[in-house]
Amino acid sequence: MINTAFDTYQKKIATAATQDMVLNMGPQHPSTHGVLRLELITDGEIVKEAIPHLGYLHRCFEKHAEALTYQQTIPFTDRMDYLASMNNSHAWVMGVERMLGIDKDIPKRVEYIRVLVCELNRIASHLIAIGTYGIDIGAFTPFLWCFRDREHIMGMLEWASGSRLLYNYIWIGGLFYDLPVGFEERCAEFVTYFKPKLKELNELLTDNQIFIKRTANVGVLPLDVAINYGCSGPVLRGSGVKWDLRRIDNYSAYPELDFDIPVGKGEMGTVGDCWDRYKVRVDEVTESLKIIEQCVERLQKDLKRTSDFDPRAKMPRKITPKAQDYYIRAEGARGELGFYFIADGRTEIPFRVKARGPSFNNLSVISEMSKGVMIADLIAILGSIDIVLGEVDR
Amino acid sequence: MTFEEIKNLLIEKFGAEVIAGEEAGVLQPALLIAPAYIVGVCRELRDNAGTYFDFLSCLTGVDYGVEAGKFGVVYNLSSIPYQTQLTLKVIKEHGRDVNDLPVFPSLVEVYRTADWHEREAYDLVGIFFENHPDLRRILLPDDWEGFPMRKDYQAAEYYKGIKID
Secondary structure (H helix, E strand, C coil), rough: CCCCCCHHHHHHHHHHHHEEEEEEEECCHHCCCCCCEEEEEEEEEEEEEEEEECCCCCHHHHHCCCCCCCCCCCCCCCCHCCCCHHHHHHHHHHHHHHHHHHHHHHHHHHHHHHHHHHHHHHHHHHHHHHHHHHHHHCCCCHHHHHHHHHHHHHHHHHHHHHCCCCCCCEECCCCCCCCCCCCHHHHHHHHHHHHHHHHHHHHHHHCHHHHHHHHHHCCCCCCCHHHHHCCCCCCHCCCCCCCCHHHHHHCCHHHHHCCCCCCCCCCCCCCCHHHHHHHHHHHHHHHHHHHHHHHHHHHHHHCCCCCCCCCCCCCCCCCCCCCCCEEEECCCCEEEEEEEEEEEECCCCCCEEEEEEEHHHHCCCCHHHCCCEEEHHHHHHHHHHHHHHHHHCC | CHHHHHHHHHHHCHHHHHEEEECCCCCEEEEEEHHHHHHHHHHHHHHCCCCCCEEEEEEEEEEEECCCEEEEEEEEEEEEEEEEEEEEEEECCCCCCCCCCCEECCCCCCCCHHHHHHHHHHHHHHEECCCCCCCCCCCCCCCCCCCCCCCCCCCCECCCCCCCC
16 A cells, blocks of 8 residues: 555645745744644635644653553653643543442542642643733733742642642552642632632733634634534533533542533634633633532541541552453543553553543644634634643654 | 444444444443444444434554454544443454555544544554545654554664664
């Protein structure tokens, strides 16, 4: 079988270069949020076609996972979506626990701590998304405000796990350590501090007329297109469907927690435009704060810290799942994060692992969305998808 | 619709030869589909009002090892209206020559998600997808030689004259 796709692509670029302009955006462009290269075929200011080139940050996650045990791979999952590491390791750990059949034995306190740190991490991740989106559009102040508030979360997670970004905190069957003494009180303090700040942020950015003019009715993603391209998370919900795996799959402690699923309503323009996707993230921060409050309350009352509580008590000595295939999905900060395992039943090393990063699928819709838009709008569209290249390239 | 009902639906629509086998009695049962039917099966499952598997969650290219001598593709479908999940697999025996890749039909015309995932499977596992609109490498450079996720892959000593340590 001879593959002619690369020649066809080269011919297309060569033809386009004589008639239109071929413009490279990235890989070192600040608004591509990392090392993404978009090759644009443009007619003046209009983008005729955008061809994404990935792989600049490819670190062979799947190949590494085939050489390491399930427990040893957890730090590698942290490095996929490095802005929401807790959510990544949570998904990985849940998958392995279900294959082992120990997912029902995990102590309630452990589950609540997992949800607590995941939601803290989700807020931190959304703050980056909101802040950098502001920068993409030309608003500098919200970025600084978001980083100031995110710093509190970073400090808290560092206190719990020992590192600021890549935690390796959630382990198979338990946790690295119990929460430090006083963590719950610090969480409650943070929620009280952060709520008025979020209101300020909304006044500054969300309802800002310049911001609305740049994002409303721009990059409209119809629901059927979003589903067909496998978009998930805030990108899919921005198009108006209540699809949140925390509610659909009811994993971990989420069924016992009360929270809403924000969706895009087209308040400022059309359903599924950039503003809607942005607004879904802002609303999700509020919902995550609600979850944190409930977790903290339970962790301080009926699931209180006891001196004999050992978060590693249920950790299996040998992690050798039965021979089977298993696909685990969980709601990461950017959407459906999935791991597909093939276990051979003999060793502690998976036979094959495939990681389904939400950003990978969300980004694939960019060529569809950017047909015939202005170059400046392409920046707004890309920012509203909120990609993390660590996860796209893995 | 339950797993058995979906199986019967497919047999009714495409005939008994569409099901090449099944993996039942595990956490996530899977249907093995005959490779030639996979596009039709997915289109039927997507459009049928009883199933509506409209969301392709994940697509994995698998090399089952040198001894097994098989290659496969695994499709994890999910339905947004019904909140159900289904795993489909296509598997075929094929040699390991990098100039003669195993060929499977491309699902791009049914799910656009498959576009990049199939490019990734081609790039890393070396599976050729027939009728794919743009089957270039996606994560590795275009001039990369070999398919790293194959079980018998040997890392090259040099890349463009640079020694790889």
